[in-house]
Amino acid sequence: MxxxxxxxxxxxxxxxxxxxxxxxxxxxxxxxxxxxxxxxxxxxxxxxxxxxxxxxxxxxxxxxxxxxxxxxxxxxxxxxxxxxxxxxxxxxxxxxxxxLEGAVAEQTLFLAGALLRNIALLDKKMRAGTWTTHLGTELKGKIWVVIGLGAIGKQVSRIASFGFGARVFGCDTRLSDLKDLKKVCGIESASKDYFEIASAADMLSLHIPANRKTHHYLNSDRLRVLKSSAILINTARGSLVDEDALYDALAGGKLAGAALDVYQNEPYRPVHPKKDLRTLPNVVLTPHTSSSTxxxxxxxxxxxxxxxxxxxxxxxxxxxxxx
CATH class of the missing domain: 3.40.50.720 (NAD(P)-binding Rossmann-like Domain)
Structure with missing residues (x-):
């Protein structure tokens, strides 16, 4: 047969x-x-x-x-x-x-660490023969805002909170019992409203599905709420982020950094030819590999x-x- x-x-x-x-x-x-x-x-x-x-x-x-x-x-x-x-x-x-939730959650933390401790920049300088130091930033005590409390978002929350001592705030339109989220995921505070919670973020990561409602979820209005010292991590879907607006925020000093594993166009191609994220020193990029273990x-x-x-x-x- x-x-x-x-x-x-x-x-x-x-x-x-x-x-x-x-x-x-x-x-x-x-x-x-x-x-x-x-x-x-x-x-x-x-x-x-x-x-x-x-x-x-x-x-x-x-x-x-x-x-x-x-x-x-x-x-x-x-x-x-x-x-x-x-x-x-x-x-x-x-x-x-x-x-694959564990693999994606791990990559999210690794990307954040690469930004906070200047890993990519220092590696590049070492290979060029330059011995120099750059002050990094610790995760402990910082506020990590997790957008989307599905399986991956909850895993990121657990690692960031229980593993690194970060203060995790959650945002999800389907928000459930906060008491349970605190106990299981280490989430200190939560809201259904992005604008209510995002302004506190030192780190903000995206873990929501891509669909018509979430297209360019992180647009210029939402980026404007973030502190200039904040960093963005996206291991979800590229369509969630308005890359032109992100470029402007990063290049204009309105956002400290971004670590991205997913893009509007894959393989990566800038949405606007003059706004190529690869040209920015405060960006860490990987080619959609967060689940590829x-x-x-x-x-x-x-x-x-x-x-x-x-x-x-x-x-x-x-x-x-x-x-």
Whole structure:
């Protein structure tokens, strides 16, 4: 009997190669991430499932899969998937919650540390043969405002509070019991209103989903509320930040620094050619790698295949269904 075919975009295949290669019950085929050639490969192989990265898909992909086929995100965010087209073509969309939050939270703290202790700048100077010092800043006692108290936001709160002694303030429109947040996550204060809490921030990190409502969530108005000594960390989605407004704030001394792992355009390309974040000395940049640890990628690949197998056996209630 022919094995069911699953196409996995090449980058995601490499991230979980050991897991995908050991799947004896499925034919796992690496494929391009570009939509049109990916759709052709799906039709050619008669695949019933495709595993995708963070790219946006708007047309041929949905037509190439059979009804009740699977679109699986290699990760949690699914803003690259068009829910209308997925539903029109009777496709299941799944993700992998609960397996990469720790990796993203760690990267958030590491990026903050790189800024606060001038790691990237000092490394660059050392490689150039310059022995010099720059005063850094400690996390202990500083106010870290966490925007979005989902799984990642709560993990960041725990590490910053219990691990580093920071004073963590939380902001979430679905705010739950503060007493529980204090006990479990070390959150000292919380609000549903950004403007009520953000002005206190020494560090502010974003952990909210990307959608129409949160597009350019951090715009010039919200940036204006922050202290000039504050720093921003974004490991969520690039569309949350108005990069032109961020550039202006950083270049104009209205914000002390920014550490970014995600961008409006990926691979990074400045939204405005004269506002290239790479030219600023107070910015630390990484190429959307916060969840890319060997451990997290193994867990994600395993969860992806588990979901696909549930679909094959029609155990839909066990799947991590997005829609």
């Amino acid at each position: 022919k094995k069911p075919v699953v196409i996995v975009t090449e980058l995601e295949y490499r991230k979980g190669e050991a897991v995908f290669a050991s799947a004896s019950d499925l034919e796992i085929v690496p494929g391009p991430s570009a939509e049109e050639p990916l759709a052709r490969l799906i039709r050619e192989k008669k695949a019933f499932a495709v595993v995708l990265g963070v790219e946006k898909y708007g047309g041929p992909l949905y037509e190439s899969l059979p009804a009740y086929g699977i679109i699986a995100r290699f990760g949690v965010g699914y803003d690259g998937i068009d829910p209308v087209q997925a539903k029109e073509h009777a496709l299941f969309v799944i993700n992998t919650p609960g397996v 060997a451990e997290a990628c193994k867990r994600v690949a395993e969860r992806v295949l588990q979901n696909i197998r549930y679909a094959r056996t029609k155990e839909y209630q066990k799947m991590d269904l997005v829609f």
